[in-house]
């Protein structure tokens with residue numbers, strides 16, 4: 001396989017998590033009577049452009065036939081993040097009723113509704129029918145297609161170029177990142193700005209966040225590599241911000257290469273951080289696997305010992321991260337009998353692969369676990385606050401990443 005960005009042959013494995021089912025393929029009781037499909041979950045690094053990427057495998061299209069739709073508006077912290085983003089962009093870019101904002105992967109309109117409320121014309125691009133319909137119900141026009149250069153050319157020909165293109169949490173999930181980036185170039189007005197948010201590879205490596213790896217997450221990005229991808233498409237990064245979302249993300253600001261905007265000091269600062277952390281050094285990548293193994297071994301040892309000691313264990317948060325960790329570690333209901341989750345769409349279902357039942361959070365009070373394992377470590381503080389009542393019976397919280405910790 002060749003690098004999805006620079007076509008250099010890929011010869012180095014960054015992380016091999018064996019085989020896993022699609023992370024969002026939550027199972028019903030009936031599904032448990034059927035065979036379940038597993039796909040290789042292996043991540044390679046390109047030692048030329050340092051793009052960290054999933055390895056291609058046969059029948060990959062079968063991964064994405066799931067009808068599970070995630071509605072962004074279900075998360076109050078994400079809604080808040082979107083509202084702040086809209087306010088910041090309106091002020092920073094001086095957007096008004098003559099501007100045009102386009103969001104790629106606009107989901108259920110969680111973000112664009114803020115621009116609609118400010119009277120700024122906008123357009124969403126979203127291939128998932130159910131979420132697109134929700135956005136349209138709020139008065140947001142939606143093009144129901146996948147984004148790439150071809151769609152961008154169609155839209156540009158219809159006079160639909162943008163003063164602001166937003167891509168929050170889509171860039172890392174795009175299979176053909178070059179085509180997507182060329183599309184951004186085509187869709188952007190000469191003076192326009194585009195912003196992309198993605199989890200920062202610096203933290204994946206620095207904080208052992210190997211459980212953020214899953215099939216639909218094609219690219220694991222640094223500012224260095226994104227700058228290279230932009231350059232090839234005729235774009236450049238002029239500003240960058242660090243965000244706390246997803247365990248540490250970047251928001252990059254891009255413009256056309258020939259735009260006269262100055263580059264801010266933040267760009268050189270993040271590039272230097274990446275260089276100092278060894279993100280352009282092969283050793284950094286090829287020595288990551290043992291750190292993932294250590295976390296897996298420590299968690300397994302803890303769960304087995306707790307079981308032998310007669311302790312009760314439950315987990316909180318049926319998210320993709322949890323699936324990656326549980327499947328890699330081979331954890332099944334004998335070690336972890338239940339996972340609580342607040343999303344009604346997941347309750348009553350089973351985790352893919354591990355087949356651990358997902359139950360409403362109130363079951364924690366009835367079950368009275370001695371240990372509550374928090375799978376989405378990025379919202380650990382929130383989870384501990386909401387479930388502080390486990391202290392009533394001496395319960396403790398457990399986290400596996402970045403290292404096993406009991407609190």
Ligand SMILES: [Zn+2]
Nearest residue numbers: 003006046049
């Ligand atoms: Zn490459």
